[in-house]
Amino acid sequence: MKDQDHVTRKPSQKAADVVLAEADGETGRRYVFSGDWRHQSAEAMSDKLKRLGKPAGGRNEFDFSGITGMDTAGAWIIRRFMNGLGSENGGEVRFAGGGERYVELVRALPKELRQPERSKRKDPLFQRLFAPIGEVTVSIWTDTVAAMYILGSAVRGAQMKLGRHAGVSPAAIVHQIDRMGVMATPIITLMSFLIGAIIAQQGAFQLRSFGAEIFVVDLVGILQLREIGVLLTAIMIAGRSGSAITAEIGSMKMREEVDALKVMGLSPVGVLVFPRLVALTIVLPLLTIIANFAALAGAALVAWSYSGITIPTFLARLQEAVDFSSVAAGMIKAPFMALIIGVVAAVEGLKVGGSAESLGRRVTSSVVKSIFVVILIDGLFAMFYAAIDF
Amino acid sequence: MVQAVMDKQFEQAAGRESILSVRDLTVGFGDNIVLDKLNLDVLRGEILGFVGASGTGKSVLMRTVLRLLPKRSGTIKILGAEYDKVSEEERIALDMRLGVLFQHGALFSALTVRENIQVPMREYLDLPQELMDELARLKIELVGLAPEAAEKYPSELSGGMIKRAALARALALDPDLVFLDEPTSGLDPIGAAEFDELIAKLRDTLGLTVYMVTHDLDSLFSVCDRIAVLGQKRVLVEGTIEDMLACDEPWVKSYFRGKRARAIVREHG
Numbered sequence: 001m002k003d004q005d006h007v008t009r010k011p012s013q014k015a016a017d018v019v020l021a022e023a024d025g026e027t028g029r030r031y032v033f034s035g036d037w038r039h040q041s042a043e044a045m046s047d048k049l050k051r052l053g054k055p056a057g058g059r060n061e062f063d064f065s066g067i068t069g070m071d072t073a074g075a076w077i078i079r080r081f082m083n084g085l086g087s088e089n090g091g092e093v094r095f096a097g098g099g100e101r102y103v104e105l106v107r108a109l110p111k112e113l114r115q116p117e118r119s120k121r122k123d124p125l126f127q128r129l130f131a132p133i134g135e136v137t138v139s140i141w142t143d144t145v146a147a148m149y150i151l152g153s154a155v156r157g158a159q160m161k162l163g164r165h166a167g168v169s170p171a172a173i174v175h176q177i178d179r180m181g182v183m184a185t186p187i188i189t190l191m192s193f194l195i196g197a198i199i200a201q202q203g204a205f206q207l208r209s210f211g212a213e214i215f216v217v218d219l220v221g222i223l224q225l226r227e228i229g230v231l232l233t234a235i236m237i238a239g240r241s242g243s244a245i246t247a248e249i250g251s252m253k254m255r256e257e258v259d260a261l262k263v264m265g266l267s268p269v270g271v272l273v274f275p276r277l278v279a280l281t282i283v284l285p286l287l288t289i290i291a292n293f294a295a296l297a298g299a300a301l302v303a304w305s306y307s308g309i310t311i312p313t314f315l316a317r318l319q320e321a322v323d324f325s326s327v328a329a330g331m332i333k334a335p336f337m338a339l340i341i342g343v344v345a346a347v348e349g350l351k352v353g354g355s356a357e358s359l360g361r362r363v364t365s366s367v368v369k370s371i372f373v374v375i376l377i378d379g380l381f382a383m384f385y386a387a388i389d390f
Numbered sequence: 391m392v393q394a395v396m397d398k399q400f401e402q403a404a405g406r407e408s409i410l411s412v413r414d415l416t417v418g419f420g421d422n423i424v425l426d427k428l429n430l431d432v433l434r435g436e437i438l439g440f441v442g443a444s445g446t447g448k449s450v451l452m453r454t455v456l457r458l459l460p461k462r463s464g465t466i467k468i469l470g471a472e473y474d475k476v477s478e479e480e481r482i483a484l485d486m487r488l489g490v491l492f493q494h495g496a497l498f499s500a501l502t503v504r505e506n507i508q509v510p511m512r513e514y515l516d517l518p519q520e521l522m523d524e525l526a527r528l529k530i531e532l533v534g535l536a537p538e539a540a541e542k543y544p545s546e547l548s549g550g551m552i553k554r555a556a557l558a559r560a561l562a563l564d565p566d567l568v569f570l571d572e573p574t575s576g577l578d579p580i581g582a583a584e585f586d587e588l589i590a591k592l593r594d595t596l597g598l599t600v601y602m603v604t605h606d607l608d609s610l611f612s613v614c615d616r617i618a619v620l621g622q623k624r625v626l627v628e629g630t631i632e633d634m635l636a637c638d639e640p641w642v643k644s645y646f647r648g649k650r651a652r653a654i655v656r657e658h659g
Contacts, residue, residue, distance in 0.1 A: 039515045046521060071564040072596065073517070076528050101597075108595035113527040114537040354545020355499035 016041035016074065020052060028059030030096075034066025037074030037102075045074070049081045060085050064099030072109070075102070079109045146347045151339070153269040154277050169275060176279030180241040181287060187240075188233055188287050189294045195232060196220060196295030200302040213307045217314055218321035220299040225326045229292045230284075231378050234337040237284055238370040242345040245276050246366035249349030250359045258350070268350070277342040284338035285331055292330070325390055333381050337374050344370040407470070409434045409567055409599045410455065415464035417447070417454050424450045426623035427464070432567070437593055437600040439610045442620030443641060448603045449493075451620065452569055456490060469566060486514050489560030493571040495552040497544040503530065503555045504540040510562045529558040534588060550581045561592070570602040574609055582606060586613045607646075607654050610634075619645075 016035040031052075037045065062082070082093050095103045123131070203216040249272055252258050258268045296318070303309040309317075348366035352359050384390075410432040417425040424447040432438050442448045453459045455466055457473060466473055469487055471480060497506050507526045511517065517525070530540055533554040544552060553573060560568055573589070574582035586606075590613045592598055604610065610617055611631055618628040619642050627637050634646045635655070645651065 039517060042521060043516075043518055072528065072532075072561075073515075073521070073525055073564075076525060077521075080524075105595050108591070109528065110531045113524060113531060355543060357500035 016045050018045065018048060018052070028061060030061045030063065032063045032066060033078070033099075034068075036068050037070040037078070039071060039073040042073040042077060046077050049077060052081075060093045061096050062093060062103075063096055064102045067099050067102050070102050070105060072105075075105045075109055079106050079111075082106070083111060143347055146350070147343045150269055150273055150277075150343050150346050153267065154274050172275035173278050173282075176275050177283055179244075180237070180276075180279055181283030184237065184240055184283075184287060185290060188236060188291050191232065191236060192229065192291035192294040193298040195228060196224060196298030197302045199223060199228070199295075200299035201306055204303065204307045208307070214309060214313075214317060216299075216303060216307065217309070217317040220296065221318050221322040222326055224295045224299070225292055225322060225330045227330070227378070227382075229295060230288045230330045230333045230337065231374070233288045233291045234284065234334070234341065234374045235371050237280070237287065237338070238341045238374060239367055241276075241280065242341045242370045243363050243367050245342065245345035246349040246352075246363045247359065249273070249346060250352030250362050253350060253352045254354060254359065269346070273342070273346040276346070277339065280338040280342045281335050284341075285334040288331060288334045292327075329381075329385055329390055333378065336377060336381075340373050340377060341370045344373060407434050408432065408467075409469055410601065411467045412451075412455065413465045413467075415451075415454065415466065416462040417450055417459060418462055423462075423623060425454070428620075428624045430618060430625050430628075432599060432601055433616075434566075434599050435593070435597060436615040437589065437602060437613050439614035439617040440601065440603045440620065441605065441610065441617060441645065446620050447623070448620055449571065452571060452601070452603060456488070456569065482514075486510075486563050487566045489563070489565035489568040491553070491556050491560045491568065491570045491573055493575070495544065495556035497552060497556055497559065499544050502541050502543055503535070503547070503558070506544070506555065507559045507562050510559070514563060526558075526562075529561055530555075532561070532592070533558045534584065549576045550578070550585075553577065553585065557588075561596070564596060565598070567599045567601065570600060570604075572603055572605065574604065574606045579608070582608065583612070589613060607651050611654050 016033075016037045018031055018033050020029060020031055035041070062078075085093055122128075200216055200220050203219040204213050207213050207215055207219075249258070249268075252272070258272075261268045261271055300311055300314045303314050304311060345366045348362045348369070352362045408431045410430070412428060412430040415425055415428045415430075416423065428451065430451075440448055440451075450459060454461050455468070468484060471484055473481065473484070476484065497503070498509065501509070504523070504526045507529055508522055511522050511525065515522075527537065527540060530537065535551060535554050535558065539547065539551060539555065544555070547555060553576075557570075557573070560570075570589070574585050577585060586609050589598075589600060589602070593600055602609070602614065604614075614631070616628060616630060617634055619626045619634070619639070621639075621641055626639055627633065627642060629637075631646075634642060637643065637646070
């Protein structure tokens with residue numbers, strides 16, 4: 001029965017060693033190997049064999065009888081040494097003195113390791129300097145095209161498939177509304193309440209020195225309804241739902257589920273993106289309304305406790321300060337921001353490649369890009385409103 | 391050799407130690423008992439093929455042995471040590487001596503094949519980078535991958551290459567016991583046969599013990615020393631392929647004497 005304990009890891013008593021026992025006997029040079037040839041001694045032995053040098057050619061004999069243990073690391077070091085002595089220099093290596101199973105292991109290793117072909121030529125400096133700029137430009141263009149494709153598909157309808165009814169799945173949309181809207185309500189409410197309270201406190205503190213504390217109502221009302229409400233809600237949703245959309249679509253892409261949809265004749269945009277986009281567009285304006293109410297409640301509370309403005313006074317002042325255009329100016333922006341968050345998240349999700357790392361990168365860039373674009377759009381709207389005097 | 395393996399008593403008399411021994415193992419989820427008082431031995435230096443109908447708990451057994459699932463009762467002894475009773479350091483030493491090839495490879499997708507193989511080396515061995523690179527290339531060569539595969543990412547590999555790369559990673563620390571979960575599933579017959587030969591060759595040269603969950607009748611006939619059949623929450627029968635062919639258990643009978651199996655029996659003479 002074959003003994004196969006040569007890779008057991010019982011600590012060996014003897015450290016690995018190799019000596020050149022006979023420099024020029026009748027059988028040529030004779031190397032005696034002994035001890036435990038495992039990875040623990042690999043580095044030392046590799047150096048020692050290097051020091052023993054590479055005598056050109058001649059006959060060599062390896063004696064393995066003293067070896068008590070060996071793994072592939074040890075075997076490879078011996079094999080490498082043997083290759084150096086052997087064919088390359090016209091010499092030959094013979095095994096003598098037992099240790100057959102180690103001989104077998106050393107023999108089983110390949111003669112040489114094939115080097116992978118490296119095609120790493122360096123591009124000229126000019127190219128290395130400007131290539132990234134070009135790549136970014138092209139990627140912006142392809143991103144825009146992809147976003148337009150998704151937007152167009154969404155406008156065109158859910159599935160773009162003949163023969164069946166429109167293909168809008170109300171269940172999917174309601175499910176997404178529940179996840180992105182209803183479940184986000186508590187955090188949006190709390191956040192907006194705090195924001196309203198903070199703005200009111202800061203405003204009241206500054207306005208107090210002018211004796212104009214009552215104008216804090218105007219400040220909070222207009223700021224919240226026109227800008228802060230929709231902007232912060234959109235940012236929160238970009239972080240909460242945008243990242244979820246990218247991760248969901250991305251992991252489906254990674255596991256070829258998106259390809260499965262395609263070969264079934266279903267459009268991934270229709271099945272995956274459309275319900276989410278619709279849900280976001282419905283949900284974001286509604287969340288904005290909730291956010292506005294919560295912020296005004298927070299402001300009223302602070303105005304009452306910090307500045308002594310009673311709730312009826314607050315409400316009366318609010319009615320004077322805020323007109324319909326302030327409310328509308330904020331609300332109009334919400335669906336646009338929802339679309340941007342959804343489209344950016346979907347584009348990034350569909351760009352996920354094969355690795356877990358790329359999924360992480362795409363989710364990050366989805367959130368960063370959508371927040372950036374949301375703020376950009378907000379600025380454009382501000383300029384537009386100013387121009388039309390809205 | 392084959393005769394010797396057949397009789398367990400004889401084996402122990404012949405001094406072949408049991409590298410993995412499972413006694414009275416019970417595993418369940420909720421009210422559902424998957425394995426009930428299961429006993430199994432894997433002997434040093436053998437290739438054990440593990441078969442069973444889908445859903446009988448082959449993967450559950452493997453995952454329990456690897457401590458990825460909790461057990462209800464029973465003992466599992468790997469390499470002479472009982473997992474539950476050893477210290478943290480000994481546990482790590484034990485883990486170093488096990489290699490696992492997961493069914494879908496489970497290569498780290500963010501690392502190249504070479505880096506994947508070097509993960510356990512980096513973690514456990516104190517080797518210079520140059521030697522580690524050479525060892526990684528050596529393992530790649532041993533499992534029959536092209537050297538160019540070293541710098542590729544898992545998503546750029548074919549199914550067969552992923553299996554080979556995953557095997558190379560499982561072998562990175564020269565383990566004593568290797569678990570293979572359906573190593574030849576999804577490979578073409580030629581690739582599967584090569585893989586079987588590779589495993590037999592590595593067993594002979596590196597002294598591996600192989601625990602192989604498989605449905606590939608060809609592997610069972612050509613490389614497995616012993617076969618264990620899982621059914622009815624325990625090991626139904628274990629023994630050589632001849633034992634399987636002689637067995638009268640209905641499932642074993644239809645598995646090893648079905649239409650597909652007969653063709654392979656003819657082929658293997």
